[in-house]
Amino acid sequence: MTKENHFHYSVERAWCPGCGDYSILSSVENALANLKKKPHEVLMVSGIGQAAKLPHYIKANGFDGLHGRALPAAFGAKVANHKLMVLVTSGDGDIYGEGGNHFIHAIRRNIDITLIVHNNQIYGLTKGQASPTSDLGMVTKTQPDGVFTIPFNPLEMAVTLDAAFVARSFSKDMAFTTKLIEEGIRTPGFSLIDVLQPCVSFNHVNTYKWYSDRVYQLDNSYDPTDKSKAYKKSSEWGDKIPIGVIFKNSRKTYLDNFIKHKDLPLIKRKTNIKEVDSLINELY
Amino acid sequence: MPFDFNITIAGSAGQGLQTIAGILTKVLARNGYHLFTSQDYMSRIRGGHNFTNIRVSDKPVYAPTVSSQLLVALDQESVEVHYQSLTGPAIIVHDSDTIKVIKARNIQVVAVPLAKLSNESGSPVYINSVAAGVLFSLLRLDLKDLVGFLETRFEEKSPEQIKGNINAATKGFTYTSENYQNIKTTIGTVRKKNRMLINGAESIAIGMIAGGVRFISAYPMSPSTGIFIYITGKAKKFGIISEQAEDEIAACNMALGAGAAGARSAVTTSGGGLSLMCEGISLAGAAEIPVVIANMQRPGPATGSPTRTAQEDLDLVLNIGHGEFPRFVFAPGTAEEAFYTSIHAMNLAEKYQVPVFILGDQHLVDSSITLDKLNPNKVKYKSYMVKSGNLKKPYLRYKNTKSGVSPLAYYGQDKVTFIVDSHVHTEDGHISEDMVVAEKLTEKRFRKINDMKKEFYGPQYYGLQNAKTVLVSWGSTYGAVRETIDYLLEKKKSVAMIHYNKIWPFPVEESIRLLKSRKDIRVVENNYQAQFNRLLKRETRIDTGEPILRYDGRPFDVRFIVKKFEKRQK
Incomplete structure (x- = not known):
């Protein structure tokens, strides 16, 4: 299926066999192809972690920067060239831990980018320490008595901050994830798609079976535009975990304050030296 | 008659010293006087003790002086703080109803009911205009210039407020002219010429704009904020986007994202913020992303002194960012040099795809100088x-x-x-x-x-050819060192100076050529560890004499340097 996809890039991947990252990558490729985008029109931004290697495994532009700093870099790139479609793909440690502050402020700015978090509730690249989303009680080498810090709920926070689009998916369900990514991209403003993803090497609690037993798709009776209901839905976790669009909210995007889509991107603008003269003249 | 006259306007924060200084300096610059103004203020919004020094001369001046010939004391503390540094025949201007001044020989007291005259003009807030009127009378400046300035400068105010300010200024002027016509000042006349007045923050900001900056991000931090505010104010006009980031880590990574996408980007910060940018700068080095980092120094470590000056971050900018990568470091000496350097910086970041540092300090950004002109075509924007x-x-x-x-x-x-x-x-x-x-x-x-x-360009030489003693400046110590050279040359000393703006890559050969076989080399810098002195010795393997250092948060002046210099000579 992915063979004909022009975003597909055949290259060796440094992911474990069975890792959820593979299906998230395929979902991203499919969503972009379905949206009829061309590789040169897309920029994939990431931080550091297993998930953050994704920009190296897809045919598109990439920015693989620092741990935790994908969102500010994505913001800068989108502002520099608003015609680029900007996606961020990184992990729970990267976005919610190291980059937690940027997560808050990227949502507040409502910059028109789509954030796909590969949420496996564990640190994979550093070999199995708790992440901000690890469940209470999970025992690791650095949490030998089990996690006793309450887990971070990214969806609750995103709803609270009035994110434009808040969704959750499960990596195994590729078609569903693809659909959510497409919808996230199409929604103007900041879109979060938190994708639950098993880590077959280090997370022996939240396995394929664990997720499969719990996730259920939201149906048409759920209204994602109602903020208080969305908040309640976003806090649902345990025996039942909802997947689908949790919250949708229409508000002005960051760039709506400065730029219309037809405007010249920043990178094409030139400074008029005559106008610099006017700045100098103001000093007399 | 040559003259060199220093005016100190002192008071607490919120009293409007900046307004008085702003009116006076603008009119003096428009009349052809050469000025150097420096700010000494505390890190608070109200109260404390602040002052502005306005040095007025018939020839270009580059540094502050400590002694003053005219003090405008807006509160009692100002009299006490500055009394000792007045040199006669000095003048003290004060409010006759609220401030007491002890009469002394060599001190001419100008007591004016400032608050009363302001109230008579319609409001207590016109007091700064009254004070400006007093100063215009004492300095034999034309009242018409002051009235004209108030009309244009305050155009956003209501007609009633403009009228009130003009009335207040006229009352201050008339009162002084009638009661203090015998006051002697040593400010002379100059040939009329319209000069610009620019501070370091404005010059770096305008330089960045001329250099094609498209995106700027920052977290506000004294003393760098002025640059960010200036560019933000002009952003719409120039098609720039400016973003106040949640922290300096974000500011730096935003600029790198924009830079990687092809927009010329810059960040402004000061020491603490620069520390947070450390990893981002390393990314710029690794990923070869053009970025200009304007770091305006203040004393550290940690919070240090937010509104004071220092040159303590040299070692930091030379080494910031883990791993190894090339970079440029520039430290302009004057507002004029800062303007051209900033255009260069924007070009060079893109040409070499490296981080470029503009290393300034509070003294550079907050001091204003008069210039005849700046030419935005002298260093041209060029796309690479x-x-x-x-x-x-x-x-x-x-x-x-x-x-x-x-x-x-x-x-x-x-x-x-x-x-x-x-x-x-x-x-x-x-x-x-x-x-x-x-x-x-x-x-x-x-x-x-x-x-x-x-x-x-490499280090610049000034002074006697083949001088035995060479003083070395880098960054904002340029002005005080240059005036020290002038002073020592007048005393027939064999002296010269070398000024470094380009600090990295270090100009090794040029330095050796300029410094070899000098009897005494003395680096002048605003830090304790003599950071540039160490760099100079390491790169040139030339021995230098005891450096002249200052690390009390204040800028150098001629008297300070000469005192340290002569102490060593004995």
């Missing part, structure tokens, strides 16, 4: 990106070229894709752990140094 349609395919973002500089494109240009990467990477930007790739990548980055060394 591959022109559209000219991209060779397959495009390699990190192509291993002879010069070390790879062709620079923007994402999607000519329909290509590429990845900008923080790891050790191949020429096409993909992660690699191959040892040959690692070695070649490091060598490629450092090959840029060969051409970087030839960029910009």
